[in-house]
Amino acid sequence: MNLQIAALLAQDGLTNGAIYALLALALVLVFAVTRVVFVPQGEFVAFGALSLAALQNGAVPKTIWLLLAMAVIATILELVALARRRAAARAYMLAVAGWLVAPALVAALLWFAAPLKLALGWQVCLAILSVTAIGPLLYRIAIQPVAQGSVLVLLIVAVAVHFVLGGMGLLFFGAEGSRTPAFTDAMYQLGGINVSGQSLYVYGVSALAIGGLYWAFSQTLYGKALMATAFNRVGARLVGISPNFAGALTLTVAAALGAFSGVLIGPITTVYYDSGFLVGLKGFVGAIIGGLVSYPLAAAGALLIGLIESYASFWASQYKEVIVFTLIIPVLLWRSLKTRHHEEDQ
């Protein structure tokens, strides 16, 4: 391998790594706030990429039907819960507005905007919006009823949700994959190495997204409320941050990040309805390197995974996945030797 190829592989690796990093951050966030190991994160990625592909063709992404169905179910659940608590009339109106009207508006927007074949930028926004709206509904319907359960029960529910969304993916988008056009075809020469504008795009917007997250979690009160819930659940409840609110907000952020990653990965590789799982899993491996607690470590781990994958596919493309997933064992060994055994309670 010469320097040219090495640089090219690094460029590819970092591109994928940046996307994994976004997913890793989402996974760490969801776990910290809700204790759910969020297996279906990959489905958001596939939905994002495939929705954009549909919009490219002037078609309405069929996920809006899922969105509407979930909105109806969530609204019913919420109204029943309110009735049991004998809530005031205003609470019912808020529930209908939030759980039914808002998702319906998103669906309507897509319905009317899709055939217009808007500019790529607008389509990207629509695709991300349509997936993001699923996030809070998913929390309300699948996770909130078991939110007090053990990490194991939450994990199993997450896995089952992954099955459901995967099946829906096939139903909505079919078995064929799609590839979306690159944001830019520009090529640059940097010290004798070709750098694609697309890669720079990915680095740039990923960095922007990560910066945006950092800002949101350190400067806005809603962001701080999520952090507070992650740090101390009881403390957060005592200041009036509802775990359901925090959970729904977290899944909204996770869905947005997932769809965003999907939009970024769409031009790099052909995305199928079930591609998200493996992509999400690699983000997950990055998150594990961060021990599911540290955000910077998770992002760094995800970049590393991208690089390893890129070089592995050059040397032994058949064993790419084996190499990526086996490497986690020495990483865990390193963590295990580093961290002293400590106690859960006390």
Next chain:
Amino acid sequence: MSAGAPRSAFVRRWPVWATLAALAVAPAVVPQFYVTLLNYIGLYSLVALGLMLLTGVAGQTSFGQAAFVGVGAYATAILTTMFGWSPWLTLLIGLLATAAIAMMLGFVTLRMSGHFLPLATIAWGISLFYLFGTLPNLGGFTGLTGIPALSIFGFELRQERHFYYLIWAIALAALWGTHNLLDSRLGRAVRALKGSLTMAEAFGVDGAKLKSIVFLYAALLACVSGWLYAHLQRFVNPTPFSLTASIEYLFMAVVGGAGNVWGAVIGATLITLLKEVLQDFLPKLLGQTGQFEVIVFGILIVVLLQRAPDGLTPLVQRLLPRRRPADPAPAPALAHRAVAAATGRPLLEVLDATKEFGGLVAVNNLSFELRQGEILGLIGPNGAGKSTMFNLISGLLPLTRGNVRFNGETISGLAPYHIAARGLARTFQHVKLIGQMSVLDNVALGAFLRTRSGVAKACLKLDGDDEARVRYLAAQQIRRVGLGAQLHDAAGSLPLGKQRVVEIARALAADPALLLLDEPAAGLRYAEKQELANLLRQLQGEGMSILLVEHDMDFVMGLTHRLVVMDFGQKLAEGLPADIQRNPAVREAYLGAA
């Protein structure tokens, strides 16, 4: 075996006998299709059983069980087809390979708290799946064919109806063994792991080691299932060993529910039938094939867990007759620790102990000693650092500086289970009993270090003698603390004050040289406190040394020989109770006198 009424014991177990009878006649009466289904249920039950123990009871999740099944299947597939080895030899090789992998993964992950085992097993499960699919000579994703049939004493098991009996003989043996294991010394310890690792370790259980054993046990069961699968199907390909399959095993274990071995069978049956029904009927119902099965399957799992987060077994158990266990029959006493007479020599020495949490100094340069045969009280206002000091002695927390010596030997820096082995037993300020376990089993856990039966002995029920002694001893200790009527009640159903007393019985079952009691009188009524004081005096009379952390002044005044008073992590005073009571500094700090 209880000497009570054997006939009624037989009758009470009718659901088990009925299931066994049905299983025995099934191949002769049901169509081929159902035999196949039952074969798969048997194979899945083996894997789910291991997972039930690992995930449901020990609280560790594995996403790698299908990969272990794959190791068993591929080991025999490769060695029998390529090298012509005997399937029975390849079973052994498969088990050895599985054991090596499981021990490596266990070593890497189980010493850490948190979620490292699921993550490591996901990763290794995926890599193995791709390895099966890409390694040359393994036939890629189409797989290996021509695996020979098993033969037992020259009889070839070529027909599914015949193979059925092998599968279920092994599955039932595994159920029986696992049932015995759950009901043994190690089983009690495993059940304690999830409830409170801290407590289990305080009674001598090496948590990481025990979790590794359970993980190994589950992996070996999965491997056996894989070996059977390979010889049933006579060919293997990577698909049944994917992450998805591992997830389905987890579904079985979780849906079945923990605590009873039949949960694994219930879970395996339900998931297998559900998938079968969905694949069969949904396309007919909807007039098209698609991913509807997966969608409906996923939705059903979500709804099921929302309705029954503990799985189906508790619901089934509610329908079945309840067994009232018999009181343990008298049995010979266990070996007793030699306790020197009350010589007054120092038994426990705390030297300049300091504990800092971040910037906070919880215990500051504290020194005191406890003499053989005395009751020493450690008192002070709430938040003075008493419980922290206690945890420093029992090894739960590491010292920042200083030294703790027991019986002349430095024990600071040792793991809690090593300290327990030297003759310290403790109670906890926040009661740590396993709520669903009976009082008897909770107290029997205290005697963990007094018998030695391992997994093999427990599975084969060869530990009967030891168990009888432990159970009788536990019953005696429970009666001694006055809870003889509650032997078989779930520990969690007792009032909190009584639960504290169960903790004392559990500590006594460990046969300690030094008893550490953390606020034993909290939540007790006046008369109960008197009884407790009498018991402690009696124990002291028998040569026991006691360190008592207490907040209740009245209780300690009449009971202890000497007092050490702590305030803000430091020693405020030390001396005879009467002197302490008159000490103005103590009155000021302790009673908040202005």
Next chain:
Amino acid sequence: MTTQLAVDNVSIRYGKVEAVHRISLAVGMGQIVTVIGPNGAGKTTLLSAIMGLLPFHGEIRFEGQSLANASIEDRVENGLCLVPERRELFAEMSVADNLQLGAFCRYRRRDRTIRASLDDVYALFPRLAERREQLAGTLSGGERQMLALGRALMSKPRLLMLDEPSLGLAPRIVKEIFHTIAALQATGVSILLVEQNARVALQVADTGYVLETGELVLSGPSAELAHNPRVAQSYLGQSA
């Protein structure tokens, strides 16, 4: 005097275990009421149930409204606030962030006076103002208690429940905290105080209750309770 909090015939269970048995007590508007008793008597359990952290049987009314169906968030929204024994601060966040989050409910309903409340808290605890950028986890015990109180005040409570505010604090700090509690009462906040330091608690409170093994055994004006021989003997360390 109107009753602000009415606890009526309340029992609280952990699974099958009853930790609190048929308790009734009342906190009048602007009053300080203390519940004293030994460790394990059920004091913390009682506060947890009033705050909605534990389910209960019986009736609890706050300003006339039943709390049976209210969530913790509803309670905070309606002016009920708990400072728990463990403080439950956000240790990894700054003092300022902790205080800001205390006003989370008010922020959601777009209350514009949060800034002023923050200044009030800093005026009440100048030490918190000095350390506003410091992480809560690095504070001393006394400062943590101040921060916990400050965070609670940021929600503008009308009834403040304090669980062992003197826990682990030096006498000088305890005195300071109890001065603050008295000052809070002067601003119209009612206080339900659980304390093992009975002497200080009875000095500051208007009414007292004695809880033992989950049952109320005594109650009355604190001055009377302080002179009750049984209380004096058990909780004030005086021989009767």
